[in-house]
Amino acid sequence: MLIGAIEAGGTKFICGVGNETGVIEERVSFPTEHPERTLGNVIDYFRGKQLDAMGIGSFGPIDVDPKSRFYGCVTTTPKAGWSWFPFLDSLKQVFDVPFGWDTDVNTAALGEATWGAAQGLGSCIYYTIGTGVGAGVYAEGRLVHGLVHPEAGHVLTRRHKDDHFAGACPYHGDCLEGMAAGPAIEKRWNLKGSELPADHPAWEMEAYYIGQAVTGAILMLSPKKVILGGGVMHQKQLFPMIRKEVQTQLNGYVSAEQIVNHIEDYIVPPGLGDNAGLCGALALGLKAANTD
Ligand SMILES: Nc1ncnc2c1ncn2[C@@H]1O[C@H](COP(=O)(O)OP(=O)(O)OP(=O)(O)O)[C@@H](O)[C@H]1O
Numbered sequence: 001m002l003i004g005a006i007e008a009g010g011t012k013f014i015c016g017v018g019n020e021t022g023v024i025e026e027r028v029s030f031p032t033e034h035p036e037r038t039l040g041n042v043i044d045y046f047r048g049k050q051l052d053a054m055g056i057g058s059f060g061p062i063d064v065d066p067k068s069r070f071y072g073c074v075t076t077t078p079k080a081g082w083s084w085f086p087f088l089d090s091l092k093q094v095f096d097v098p099f100g101w102d103t104d105v106n107t108a109a110l111g112e113a114t115w116g117a118a119q120g121l122g123s124c125i126y127y128t129i130g131t132g133v134g135a136g137v138y139a140e141g142r143l144v145h146g147l148v149h150p151e152a153g154h155v156l157t158r159r160h161k162d163d164h165f166a167g168a169c170p171y172h173g174d175c176l177e178g179m180a181a182g183p184a185i186e187k188r189w190n191l192k193g194s195e196l197p198a199d200h201p202a203w204e205m206e207a208y209y210i211g212q213a214v215t216g217a218i219l220m221l222s223p224k225k226v227i228l229g230g231g232v233m234h235q236k237q238l239f240p241m242i243r244k245e246v247q248t249q250l251n252g253y254v255s256a257e258q259i260v261n262h263i264e265d266y267i268v269p270p271g272l273g274d275n276a277g278l279c280g281a282l283a284l285g286l287k288a289a290n291t292d
């Protein structure tokens with residue numbers, strides 16, 4: 001089986017083809033520009049390939065309700081031209097194959113649940129901490145949608161005692177994304193995260209905020225694995241700090257072995273590394289092929 005995979009990011013698009021075992025055979029990448037131009041590039045790349053299905057994990061927010069007339073669109077984005085643009089339909093008009101469509105983070109969660117760190121577990125939550133913060137939720141063997149889809153990057157946070165930064169979210173100020181995304185780190189410390197030393201106090205603060213979000217997710221969803229990806233999580237020293245923070249915040253209330261004794265196997269980086277998104281899109285395409 002040959003599946004087309006699209007990781008549609010706000011900064012760049014990655015397209016690739018792979019098979020039902022999760023192997024990506026080739027890939028290309030181009031910058032996210034006006035949708036007509038960007039999707040023109042997508043179509044040019046996939047045209048002529050004998051695809052059985054396609055999967056798209058998109059930056060959001062997006063419409064994931066198949067009954068909605070805006071299904072397959074990015075909804076309210078500041079990115080020029082993308083709001084309500086018929087993203088999915090433009091591709092469906094050219095490629096007569098089953099399509100999978102979901103948020104970038106739900107897609108990465110599916111990739112991890114299918115071939116990565118949460119393989120065979122039936123549930124996980126996947127956070128990306130990058131330019132924004134988002135989370136995908138896989139529970140009881142399926143991706144979670146509802147009224148819209150989870151927007152776990154914007155949960156409210158309790159402020160760190162030494163933090164006087166107002167917060168960078170245009171909607172909420174000091175929500176999780178406003179306090180912990182890459183641009184928040186840069187605004188607070190006047191240095192990019194990648195330029196801050198590993199022992200800088202920034203990371204203790206960062207772990208405090210991510211730890212709160214993960215604690216909330218554990219209490220609300222009881223995921224069998226917590227996966228933390230995105231550019232900021234390249235700071236590997238954050239992992240032990242976040243694990244400790246979660247244990248401190250839970251304070252013994254959740255007595256599962258994974259939290260008490262094996263938290264290093266419970267809160268982990270993506271098993272698929274930087275391929276989580278593209279492999280997830282492959283898994284979405286595969287699901288679409290199998291349900292069509
Ligand atoms: N090594 C690093 N340490 C700390 N922060 C980093 C590092 N590398 C990248 N970042 C920060 O991560 C952010 C970029 O995140 P990422 O690489 O996940 O890209 P993105 O795809 O634009 O993010 P998003 O998934 O939110 O769209 C930037 O704010 C950058 O400063």
Ligand SMILES: [Zn+2]
Pocket residue numbers: 153154169170171172173175176177178
């Ligand atoms: Zn917010």
